[in-house]
Amino acid sequence: MKQSNMIVIYRSSTGFTKKYAEMIANEMKCALEDYQKVSADMLSKYDIVIFGTRAHAGRIDGYQKAKKLFEKCNVGKLVLFVTGATPNAAADVLEAFWRQNLSEDEMTKLPHFYMQSGLCYEKMSLTDRLMMKVAAIMIKHKKNKTEQDIGFEEGIQRSFDNSSRVYINPLISYMKADMKSIAGYRR
Ligand SMILES: Cc1cc2nc3c(=O)[nH]c(=O)nc-3n(C[C@H](O)[C@H](O)[C@H](O)COP(=O)(O)O)c2cc1C
Structure with missing residues (x-):
């Protein structure tokens, strides 16, 4: 081969x-x-x-x-x-x-x-940016956030x-x- x-x-x-x-x-x-x-x-x-x-x-x-x-x-x-x-x-x-x-x-x-x-975010498609926005809203309103949730919330805010x-x-x-x-x- x-x-x-x-x-x-x-x-x-x-x-x-x-x-x-x-x-x-x-x-x-x-x-x-x-x-x-x-x-x-x-x-x-x-x-x-x-x-x-x-x-x-x-x-x-x-x-x-x-x-x-x-x-x-x-x-x-x-x-x-x-x-x-x-x-x-x-x-x-x-x-x-x-x-x-x-x-x-x-x-x-x-x-x-x-x-x-x-x-x-600069190269992301519109659909993906919307999905990230939805994820950000969902995590923001989640009650009793785990450490992982907090890390995720912080991590997705910017590129x-x-x-x-x-x-x-x-x-x-x-x-x-x-x-x-x-x-x-x-x-
Ligand atoms: C809408 C969306 C959902 C994502 N979901 C996950 C995920 O579930 N797990 C993860 O580790 N990364 C996730 N990511 C991050 C991408 O997997 C990461 O940016 C990837 O390396 C992009 O590859 P590409 O630049 O080749 O398109 C997501 C990104 C977007 C935009």
Whole structure:
């Protein structure tokens, strides 16, 4: 298997996922493409697909639809990464997020990684800005706020960027270890 048989594809609205996708493709020296430009025909040339998208209102944005495409072109190996405003340190929140979005089978068989990013109101769509406004109003009026609620309320007030290259490391280590076990791979 040659390295060119791997592609990173990303869905990105405000640029965080794209940035992480670029870092990963650069590190793995593989192809990179915007999900919107990808077809089943084009994807079927690749053995490994690394798919990146954002967390969106507790869901993995576009994952169910993308999964259908991957099944259609019989992707040999799928690796998922998700970016979000939640800090990587919030292990319980992230564990609940994965459990809510992935099946038992996917939890064990689908390699999945989370990378903290931020919020970018300047590049956000109108719908997303409205969703954030609704979330802000709801949290403002919530009674008996937990520490997490207070952190969320404070955190969503303005744009921030907590992304860092270090958050791609677990995925890169996993990919490199996995590739080593495949004959013919050269770094
Ligand atoms: C409407 C909306 C809902 C969001 N929901 C979540 C969420 O449930 N969990 C989370 O960690 N981040 C959430 N975020 C933050 C995004 O996941 C984060 O900004 C992401 O990295 C954006 O990716 P992109 O720049 O590639 O579009 C949300 C952002 C918006 C605008």
